Amino acid sequence: MRKVLIVTYWYPPKRTIGALRPAKWAKYLPEFGWEPIVVTVEPHSDLYMRHGTLADELRQGRVYRTRDLSLNELLYATRALSPVRGFARALSSAPENNPEGRLKSRNPLRRLGYLAYWVYKQFICFPDEAVPWLLEYPKIERIAREERPEVILSSSLPNTSHLIASLLSRRLAIPWMADFRDLWSQNHVLPRNVLLRWIEVLLEKKTIEPAAGLITVSEPLKRQLEQLHGKPTYVIPNGFDPEDFPNEPPPSDPSGPLRIVYTGSVYPVHRDPRTLFAALQMMLKEGKIRSRDVQIDFYGRRLNVVWSSLESYPDVRPMVRFMGEVPYEEALKAQVSADVLLLLEWTDPKAKGVYTGKVFEYLGAKRPILSVGPTDGVIAELLQETNAGVHVQHAEEILPWLHRWLDEKRAFGCPRWLGDPQAIGRYSRREQARYLAEVLSSVAKGAFSA
Template sequence: MKILLISFAFPPYNASGSVRAGLLAEYLLARGHDVRVLTAHDPGYPATMASSFPPERVVATGWLNVFAPHALLRRARGGTGGSQSTTRTGLRQMLINLAKGLIGVPDGQIGWYPAAIRAGRKILRGWQPDLIYSTALPFTDHLIGHRLSQHIGARWVAEYRDLFTENPYGNTPDWRQGFDGYVERRVLAPATACVTVSALLAESLERRYGKRTAVVMNGYDPTGYASIQPTPELDPRNLSILYTGIIYPGRRDPTNLFAALALLSPAERAAVKVYFYGQELRGVEDAARQQGVADCVIIRPPVPLRQAQMLQANADILLLLLWNDPRERGVFTGKLFEYAGAGRPILTLGCEDGVAADLIRERGLGKVLNEPQAIAMQLRQWLADKAAGGISPPPIEAKMGLSRAAQFDVLMRFLSEIGFKDA
């Protein structure tokens, strides 16, 4: 089968979308499919992700950052405006948000659309795919999939790693909701089917757009954990709790963990270190300081995926932050599956009745806690376990079926059901 994969982010650029898209391309090629990739060059992420997918099969185009003038203006003015009044700063931010809402339709990656369409049509002149497969967010990927599929009459499947109009982490203004819904209906109308990462999100897509939707969860890559070596970044004398990723202030929030640390005795607290590795860790240091536990928290810059996997496999506990909000119920963060692959217990804070928390409890992958008292009790138990010889990992069967390959097998069965032939 000939497959054109459309993904704004793709290796070597290190983003969550790159992981899934890169491994999917490798998987499809290994199964004998003729795979080509259409992506953006230098999409704004570090070029630190290794991939075995042949670069000659990748077409990476330039793109226009439609928000670049805003970023330049902020830098020229020294960030938010320094000593200007709160009223003027608030008014300027409101105008900036309005401008971004008007320009970034459907999202800030719309500046990739013209170059992607030109490059896509060039690819299609001498090679016609059986399937066009776009993976989003950004939703611009689906605009491109829609347009190119209409151009040659190819069947098109739209994958949602996150929803667009019902995304709990979306930052588009409320007044755009109706228009975005209209755009999404029009764009998805000719799609053959949809793919997403949880049953709740699939139900939403099927209800709103009438498209048959498969559930293909994120997964972990076993090869990333095949030869783990001890890492000096984590002090083995302490109970090490590790978080890798970004922080959403007020949503994915470590404050309850810091409050739990404050409940420990000074000796217990001195034996715990919480490591944060990431690019956007806004508010972590302030939250730790407010709870009086800043000495327990270590903040470090992001690291390449392979190094992150080594850190995860060497940590005592892996910290997963979810938003404690009903809108989080259907969200499966890719971080959960990385953590499962690392084989260390997961401490989850946030939404307790969503798909992620259910998976962790059902498979014995870790603990889902929110009350500082309960978290403190669990920390004491882990401290005792570590002192007694070590903290036991989750059972090996806990991660069965959660690898990327196992989930991509689910995708191939679905594609076969809707008329695509496997190699």
């Protein structure tokens, strides 16, 4: 069996969306002739495992672990020290996308903490918080020399994974593929200041120079990468694993409320539920529904954003439940048991080529999806392709769907799911591993072409 060396910072047991993609590839690649040799880190703390862990489902291959030297882990380890306690709290809870808004806080100490956080993210974490992982490079090179892989595959974020893989490729003359779950210097979440952005672009170009080709998750991101690097690029979206979901029929309760479930993080402005709340408030004021007719359950992080949004919609407040962070398996069970799954898309126009990983989990849950956000992005196209749900931008557009789902709930016990199984099946983790195996084989032959 041919070997591929996978360099990824995120990997089970760390419970992050970034760990799923490389872990599922490693799970299924042996079915298509490739043995995964995974290089990752040994968890240093419970920072990414406080609310459960991810299981490593590797069936064939090996996992090598180095020290986890992430700056985030270092900061988390010192959180009990009073001088850094507030900063550590900002790191673990503050959204990374709006430092300017946070600096407008009226609390001087909080503003100082947010300013320190901004400096930390902009200057200290360059190119990212995992940059100290480069100190483990000698060990990683020894692993690569012993295993003698035919291809190297690195996955980001963090982009330090690409720095390590680039060095390996140059020194060992092994072809390398760089997987971008998110973009690097073109990332919409953390725009650098002018000077750092210029340096970051140069660093990205120099790092990617020896790569045989690139992989990313959508056509818009593919075009951006090709424009920057001029290298052949494949699109392998994120996906879902049918084996993760409980094999249970959806609940049937005509007398119960229409249960809308959201799993994931919530962000002010860019990803918040006010559009849905506005639609429900309209229906309540018009007497079309009662508060007990609809129940909205939020699972995940930063739910304080939901609470703040409800201040403008007091009539909707009794319909909302805050479930907090739960283990991954419990989140999937919540999705399967929902009547409707709520998806909040990132509103920044620069993110129109970005899939949230949750949309693929929602496809696997086989429940109607209500997606709220801009209408010209890849998620709207995905839902149209799979017929797995609806995509809306304004509260008025939600009203007919809520009426329809309520009617179906009362008539059949749960809304009907009309997804196209064949179209959805293309996004299974197994099918994506099959395609990745073809890409790796092309790279190993030196016949890569997008």
